[in-house]
Amino acid sequence: MAKINEEIDTLALAELDAGQVFSGKASGRMVQGFEAASSFTPCLDSEYLFHESSRDVVVWFMDSSDPIYLFGPSGSGKTSLIKQLAAKLNYPVFEITGHSRLEFPEMIGHLTVEKGSMEFQYGPLALAMKYGGLFLLNEIDIIDPATAAGLNGILDGEPLCIPENSGEIIHPHPMFRFAATANSNGAADETGLYQGIVRQNLAFMDRFWLCEIGYPTPEAEIELLSRKAKNLPKNIRKKMVEYANSVRKLFMGEASGNLTDTIEVTFSTRTLIRWADLTIRFQPLARQGIQPVTYALDRALGYRASRETRTVLHELAQRIFPVESVENKS
Structure with a gap:
């Protein structure tokens, strides 16, 4: 775990030309990324085809703003879109898939035994907040609304407190981003096809910038x-x-x-x-x-x-x- 933390902590930030990165043509508009990829950076797919919805996520990446919530039908490319754009910026991505029994320790971390002593192992959310990176929560509309509501402070930009790690306080890194994907817009499944989806708390959903991802043309x-x-x-x-x-x-x-x-x-x-x-x-x-x-x-x-x-x-x-x-x- 120490090697992982050291690798992420030494990542150097970079100012990149957004046009050059995303379209191959210099635009003069700058976006923050990292100088080099890490073991947490998704592999860039040379055959990946960006479609119209990608421009919303590009704009989101260019400025620190509200967390983003991508929704749309299964297989429309929500997760791959986020990952491929992150790959272009060398962004580390810390990913977890939601489920009905998801609890905070899965996102934040837990105590574990390392070389005979107790050590706290950071979860994906804590790593993204502490070192700078994108926390990607897939299938967010499947998790229990009470668990989701526990993220409200994080979504508002507040620090994370980890009582299990001697009350450590993690202030969000300037490069921290929060992205979520789902099949519904948070108001439950209207089609009846996606079992397990639940209506999310309105106050929770109000914290997101929503982006609908449809099928390509x-x-x-x-x-x-x-x-x-x-x-x-x-x-x-x-x-x-x-x-x-x-x-x-x-x-x-x-x-x-x-x-x-x-x-x-x-x-x-x-x-x-x-x-x-x-x-x-x-x-x-x-x-x-x-x-x-x-x-x-x-x-x-x-x-x-x-x-x-x-x-x-x-x-x-x-x-x-x-x-x-x-x-x-x-």
Whole structure:
């Protein structure tokens, strides 16, 4: 633990050109980051595609302000967006995933035995506050509202007191940032799809800057598949995105034509990438008369649905993929 603390404590701050960092073009507007990455800095994904919602988070990073709360459907890229922007700034990220029994010690830390003596081990929130970094609390709308309300002082910029560590007081580092992700906007789940989500305290939610993260545009997802699934033909990648958006419309009850029933599953960008990847991996099945696209579809999404919905998914696939061709060409 001492080595970890020493590594983070020696990180040097840096003034970076925001335009150069986020778009590759100098803008003259500066943003604070770190000179070098640490073991807590997320790896930069060269294939990651930033979409429109990223500008809100970029603005948030550029100025110390209220904590940010990103919400949106599963697999829309909330966590990856935060991490990839943090990676561009060499920001250390201290991450934890919320659950219904989450308690403060998991975030702050606890006493542990080190070389025969009791020593306090800092949790992700304490590390971010003490040394400067981003505390990322995923699935925040699943935690108990009473536990969440215990964060109110931290969200307001107040110091953290750790009674278990001889009453240590941690004043928030100037580089401390607090980000949360969730499937709901804190007012409970309206769709009934996300089990365990609870309505959060209004005073707690009032402390956040909210940012809704939707799915990327069709053009952006086509570009994403061109990076993630280069071995798929261009027309198949385009049809996959068309299919994903048709499923989303069915889920929302916005479809037209004969397929108008609402369904209980939807197509996340994460599932879309998985589908493309599995289609490539199952390509040899074509020699056995098995269609790789529909075979991979069940394993990426269909088996999560009811039998009735799976039938709808297959009917839709037959419309969009009347003749499959997944030869290894582009």
